[in-house]
Amino acid sequence: MHYFEFGKRDTTIYSGGTTSSINTGLDEILEINKVVSDNGNVQNVSRILIDFDLSYISQSIIDGKIPSTAKYYLNLFDATSEEVESEQSIFVYMISGSWKQGTGKLDHTPVTRDGASYRYRDEEQSTPWVTGSVLTDGGAWFTSQTGQYKVSSSYDLTFDKKDIRADVTDLVNNFVYSSSVYPNNGFIIKRQSITPTDSTFSYNSGSDTTKDEASSDRLGNLKYFGRETHTIYPPKLEAVWDDSSWSTGSLSGLGSTDLENLKVYFKNLRTEYKENSIVKFRLVGRELYPTTTFGTSPAELSVKYLPSGSIYYEVRDADTEEVIIPFGSGSKVSCDSTGNFFRVQMNGFQAERNYRFCVKVVSGSGTTDEQINFYDDNYEFRVVR
Numbered sequence: 137m138h139y140f141e142f143g144k145r146d147t148t149i150y151s152g153g154t155t156s157s158i159n160t161g162l163d164e165i166l167e168i169n170k171v172v173s174d175n176g177n178v179q180n181v182s183r184i185l186i187d188f189d190l191s192y193i194s195q196s197i198i199d200g201k202i203p204s205t206a207k208y209y210l211n212l213f214d215a216t217s218e219e220v221e222s223e224q225s226i227f228v229y230m231i232s233g234s235w236k237q238g239t240g241k242l243d244h245t246p247v248t249r250d251g252a253s254y255r256y257r258d259e260e261q262s263t264p265w266v267t268g269s270v271l272t273d274g275g276a277w278f279t280s281q282t283g284q285y286k287v288s289s290s291y292d293l294t295f296d297k298k299d300i301r302a303d304v305t306d307l308v309n310n311f312v313y314s315s316s317v318y319p320n321n322g323f324i325i326k327r328q329s330i331t332p333t334d335s336t337f338s339y340n341s342g343s344d345t346t347k348d349e350a351s352s353d354r355l356g357n358l359k360y361f362g363r364e365t366h367t368i369y370p371p372k373l374e375a376v377w378d379d380s381s382w383s384t385g386s387l388s389g390l391g392s393t394d395l396e397n398l399k400v401y402f403k404n405l406r407t408e409y410k411e412n413s414i415v416k417f418r419l420v421g422r423e424l425y426p427t428t429t430f431g432t433s434p435a436e437l438s439v440k441y442l443p444s445g446s447i448y449y450e451v452r453d454a455d456t457e458e459v460i461i462p463f464g465s466g467s468k469v470s471c472d473s474t475g476n477f478f479r480v481q482m483n484g485f486q487a488e489r490n491y492r493f494c495v496k497v498v499s500g501s502g503t504t505d506e507q508i509n510f511y512d513d514n515y516e517f518r519v520v521r
Contacts, residue, residue, distance in 0.1 A: 137379040138461045139202070140484030141188045143363040143371040145237035145322075149254040151274055152180035157259055159240030159251040164365045165215050168226065168327060168358040176352035183274055184212075184360070185235060185252060187322030188373040194312050206377035207466075208308040210289075210323065212360040213369035214298040220356035224348055226300060227328055228289045229277035230307050231321040233257060233265070275324045278310075282317055285310045293358075300325075300360070301374075308373070327355070368453065368486045376466035382444050385473025390421055390440045397423060400495050400511040403475070408518045411487040419447070419469055419476040419495065439475045446498040449478055454490035454516055463496050485519040492516045 147161040152171070171180040196202040210228060236258040238251015249259040254274045257263045265273040278287045287310065291302035304323070311320040329349040348355060361369040390398070403418035421442045447469035451461040461467055461480070469478045485491060493515035499507045 137375075137377055137479065137481065138466045138484060139193070139196075139375040139481050141190070141193070141373040141375075143373075144187050144189045146184065146186040146362050146371060147237055147252050148182050148184055148242075149252060149274060150180060150182045150242075151254045155180065155242075156254040157249055157256075158242060158244075158247050159238035159249055159253055159259055160242045161236075161238035161240055161251045162364055163241050164362055166212070166360045166362045166371075168325065168360075170327065170349060170355060170357075172352055172354050178350055178352070181274075181327070181349055183254075183324055183326040185231065185275065185322060185324055186210075186371055187231075187320075190308065190311055190320050193308070193375060197312060202375060203377050206305075206375050207303065208305045209374040209376065210300065210302045210304045210325075211372045211374055212300040212325070213371075215359040215361045215365075215369075217298050217359045218357045219354065220293070220295075220298065220358065222353070222355060223292065223294050224355050225328060226291045226293060226302070226358070227326055228291070228302050228304055228307065229324050229326075230287055230310060230318055231324050232276045232278050234321055236260075275326075277324050278318060283310070283314055285314070287318075298358070304373075368456070368458075368489065372484070374484075376464070378465045378468055379479065380445075380468035380470040382471050383473065384441050384471055387439060387441050387471075387473065387475065390423070390442060398497065398509065398511075399423070400497070401513070402493070402515055405493075405515060405517060407516075408520050409482050411482050411485065411519050411521055413482050414479060415482065416477055416479050417449075417493075418474070419449075419478065421476070421497070441471045442469065442476050442497060443499055444471070447476065448496045448498075450494040450496070451480070451485075452492050452494065454492045460485060460491065469495075482519055487519050487521045490516055490518045 146166060147159065148163060148167045150156060150158060166184045167182045168184060169182045170178060173179050193202060234257060236251040240248030240251060251259060253259040257265055265276040281287050285306035289302050289304050289307060291300050310318040327348040329347050361367055363370050399422045401420055403420050409415055420439060448463040448467045449469060450459060450463050450467065452459055469476050495511040497509050
């Protein structure tokens with residue numbers, strides 16, 4: 137199962153002398169940038185602050201709907217990043233303390249200062265990130281681990297992979313299970329500075345110039361769509377867990393020869409679904425050329441189950457081919473006495489768009505006869521408001 141939470145608030149904070157007090161809470165684009173002068177000095181860096189409402193996830197864990205083994209991923213989608221010339225790593229930390237999103241934009245004239253900036257948690261109230269510190273902190277985040285879960289995560293960007301899907305399972309578990317120690321104030325996303333656990337950074341002679349944020353390397357401007365975007369790519373937190381079950385009752389299974397000549401179709405696929413619905417889809421596998429027998433009902437109507445633990449579904453945006461739900465542990469197909477099925481929570485899809493299922497069937501897994509077949513036969517549906 138995949139469950140999605142879209143960002144509740146976000147902003148970019150900038151370190152430069154003229155931008156360190158600017159709030160950008162309503163900008164459509166979030167930036168992780170570094171401006172390097174001709175002589176190699178770092179003149180400006182930016183970091184992303186983002187927050188998600190975890191109340192549904194927390195309650196679902198209490199209710200047993202989401203298991204403690206669930207994985208969590210922070211998804212940010214590339215918004216035409218510029219001059220990205222090398223592979224690099226992005227780091228995610230848990231913000232320590234509250235902050236205000238604000239209503240500013242980078243191009244506002246005069247400058248809007250009613251929310252978080254590089255200098256303050258709340259520029260309007262002049263609340264520093266770290267009490268009593270100089271105003272060059274650029275955020276504050278937890279640096280020491282208390283308990284079994286880590287307080288930071290990293291994600292490697294490559295030339296052909298600029299979207300971020302960072303595993304933040306430990307960070308979310310800290311928020312959910314240790315709220316008194318790690319209250320949920322969201323994430324700060326940035327390049328590495330000094331060491332992966334440092335909570336402050338200022339550009340002076342004490343800076344470690346071997347790290348990405350302080351080095352003279354021009355690493356490009358990483359741009360991601362924010363929650364204010366008018367595209368289909370807002371930031372989202374993804375919860376993934378295996379909710380599959382297997383009980384075939386009196387059904388018969390498809391044999392290995394059947395899988396070589398297989399027709400896969402949906403028994404109850406409708407053209408439209410409401411955006412907040414949870415839908416149970418019925419999936420049927422049938423031999424293309426069933427053995428001729430004598431009986432009271434056609435062999436074509438006999439339901440047989442597909443192999444256990446070897447069927448997965450994927451959901452793509454029908455227009456952009458963007459993968460919304462990938463093949464994996466959270467998209468295993470189940471079985472009951474009626475046949476194969478799986479459930480999908482429609483909250484993770486943008487309304488008024490078309491989507492398409494793709495099905496993967498693995499037979500002979502781990503053997504020399506292993507076969508992987510994909511079925512993509514226009515299994516389309518639309519999510520509506």
